[in-house]
Amino acid sequence: MIRELSALTRRELLRLARNPQAIATSLLLPILYLVLFGQAFNLNSIGAGHVPPGYFLLLYRGAPNYFSYFSAGMAGFVAVTATLFIGANVIFDRLFGVLKRTAASPATATSIFGSRLIAGCLQPIGLAFLVLGLSILLGRSGLSGLDVTASVTAVGAAEIVLAVVMLSAMFASLFLAIGFSIEQPQTYFAVVNAINLPVLLTSAALYPWGTMPAWFQNVASVNPITLAVDVLRENLFLGAAAYYPYDAAVYLLGLFGWAVAMFFIATLLARRALSPRR
Amino acid sequence: MSGLAIEAAGLVKTYKGKVRAVENVSFGVDPGRIFGFLGPNGAGKTTTVAMLTGNLAPTAGQATVDGVDVFRHPELVKRKIGLVFQESTADSDLTGRENLELAAALFGVPRRSTATTIDSLLDRMQIGDAADRLTKTYSGGMRRRLELAVGIIHAPRVLFLDEPTLGLDPQGRAGFWRFVLELRKEHGMTVFVTTHYLDEADTICDRIAIIDHGHLVATGSPSELKDRLGADLVTVRPVTPSPIMEGVLRAVPGVLSVAVQDGSYRVKAPRGEALIPLLVDACARSGIDLASVSLKRPSLDEVFLEFTGREFREDEGMTATDRAVRVGQVQQAFGRGGRR
Numbered sequence: 001m002i003r004e005l006s007a008l009t010r011r012e013l014l015r016l017a018r019n020p021q022a023i024a025t026s027l028l029l030p031i032l033y034l035v036l037f038g039q040a041f042n043l044n045s046i047g048a049g050h051v052p053p054g055y056f057l058l059l060y061r062g063a064p065n066y067f068s069y070f071s072a073g074m075a076g077f078v079a080v081t082a083t084l085f086i087g088a089n090v091i092f093d094r095l096f097g098v099l100k101r102t103a104a105s106p107a108t109a110t111s112i113f114g115s116r117l118i119a120g121c122l123q124p125i126g127l128a129f130l131v132l133g134l135s136i137l138l139g140r141s142g143l144s145g146l147d148v149t150a151s152v153t154a155v156g157a158a159e160i161v162l163a164v165v166m167l168s169a170m171f172a173s174l175f176l177a178i179g180f181s182i183e184q185p186q187t188y189f190a191v192v193n194a195i196n197l198p199v200l201l202t203s204a205a206l207y208p209w210g211t212m213p214a215w216f217q218n219v220a221s222v223n224p225i226t227l228a229v230d231v232l233r234e235n236l237f238l239g240a241a242a243y244y245p246y247d248a249a250v251y252l253l254g255l256f257g258w259a260v261a262m263f264f265i266a267t268l269l270a271r272r273a274l275s276p277r278r
Numbered sequence: 279m280s281g282l283a284i285e286a287a288g289l290v291k292t293y294k295g296k297v298r299a300v301e302n303v304s305f306g307v308d309p310g311r312i313f314g315f316l317g318p319n320g321a322g323k324t325t326t327v328a329m330l331t332g333n334l335a336p337t338a339g340q341a342t343v344d345g346v347d348v349f350r351h352p353e354l355v356k357r358k359i360g361l362v363f364q365e366s367t368a369d370s371d372l373t374g375r376e377n378l379e380l381a382a383a384l385f386g387v388p389r390r391s392t393a394t395t396i397d398s399l400l401d402r403m404q405i406g407d408a409a410d411r412l413t414k415t416y417s418g419g420m421r422r423r424l425e426l427a428v429g430i431i432h433a434p435r436v437l438f439l440d441e442p443t444l445g446l447d448p449q450g451r452a453g454f455w456r457f458v459l460e461l462r463k464e465h466g467m468t469v470f471v472t473t474h475y476l477d478e479a480d481t482i483c484d485r486i487a488i489i490d491h492g493h494l495v496a497t498g499s500p501s502e503l504k505d506r507l508g509a510d511l512v513t514v515r516p517v518t519p520s521p522i523m524e525g526v527l528r529a530v531p532g533v534l535s536v537a538v539q540d541g542s543y544r545v546k547a548p549r550g551e552a553l554i555p556l557l558v559d560a561c562a563r564s565g566i567d568l569a570s571v572s573l574k575r576p577s578l579d580e581v582f583l584e585f586t587g588r589e590f591r592e593d594e595g596m597t598a599t600d601r602a603v604r605v606g607q608v609q610q611a612f613g614r615g616g617r618r
Contacts, residue, residue, distance in 0.1 A: 003383050003386075003389075004383055004384050006383075007379070007380050007383030007384065008380070008384075010380075011369065011372065011376070011380050014371070014372060014376065015369075015371045015372070018371050018412075019371070096367075096370070097363065097365050097366060097367035098367060098368075098369050100363065100367055101363070101367035101368075101428070102384070103333065104331060104332075104333050104356065104361050104363075105356060105381070105384040105385060106353055106356045106357045106384060106385060106386070107384045108353075276332060276333055276334055276335045276352055277328070277333065277334050277335065
């Protein structure tokens, strides 16, 4: 089991490393968001000097400015977009016979699914931290950037890593589940697009929390992207915990629930797809 | 335990409750034999292979491979068998060696012998020089040989080959079958091969089953099946048409029938080669000069025609020359003639 899992994971990683275009493409979107959208959307300049002290802290739940709030959201968002293609890889592997070969081998469905999940999470996790690093560098170069105002503790860092890992795993499972259930690439991309944008738009990744109506806040608070970025924001910004009703651990727990549920659904669908056809 | 390497009993596969792809198919394959499963496209060959290899659940019936119930323990069967698909399944983003390393890990080849096994297979399949190239750069023949290497990396007891030479040129086919025969000789491996190339089956297989529209219509060795037709065909062509020639030929002892076609006389007889001198002598005595005499033994094409009532569909586009070239090359590669 361990041997086949590591061999299949190695295969996924080799394929990823041999397709630098895919990595470059997945970098393009977050860089555009940070360099264009993030720079232009400097909400602090609107009404500067005319709003009471602490207004923006309330608006951004403890983040010192919109970019700082937004860059944490972007880290969560790229973790989602970078997992989009792993389901498509399942479909293309099926079309080109590779999945048929693997399914005809003694490899278990768990190994086949697990290897794709592991390899599929590495890229989004890397991208999420790249977004955070790039955001900090932008701030230090004189542009709008991420100001980490809190002293991040070891526990806080672990919570951040866990949040990104679980968010990546959850969406990787979701897109793998779709990939194992759908045969045509065009159908896959249609379904993924139908999920991707609504998930982003119902999260608190981009919108300032304080501008969202209460009903929207309620919807966004259970969105897995919101749960992950809340963990990041609580740990990155000094005093941010005061703006959140729960400790970061609670959001992590919620995210864990999402990840586990999606993992089980995806495992079931993968098992069904890889078991002898009926 | 029947002692058979493969045993199928009453296999039925109906897709979506309507399309009956395989109908009550039963057969057995002795260990160490090459068993050909013949039929045109859509006859049910690949469906049967998919069931026997644990990749497709049957609608009804039972099957064992190397003594293991395929439908109860498909995971066990997958460890015991090798499977070469008709299409290429090698990962084109990996090198030949990496594809084999992956297969070795999945099929549980001992770690300590993996590298030597792979090197030996790469050399044997004559792709050693291209071992570290991505397989997307391989030719069709190289990909087929890599597929075979993947299929046998764990030295399986039973090897399933599903249309393994589809799309290969005659030389590629000959080379592929040479490897298979060597493997059978060295390891005593049982080989189950589906093909719609009848001449290949005639040359390679110990036993043959013919499937058509999901039904098994005949089983036997190639020579048994051809013997069931009961006659060779001698074609005699006179220099000039003769009104008495049909009667002269019919009078020769041993002749079963005479048919006239395009100025030639097609004579059926059980032992054609022994009949030829008698036919030539009879014509000479009647003052008929002959332009040509040829002997044709029954081929599996005729067997197929006999058992299904029609020509083998996939060979329709193949000329007699194509067929002769292919048979010649395959036979040359094995250093033996085709069986009767």
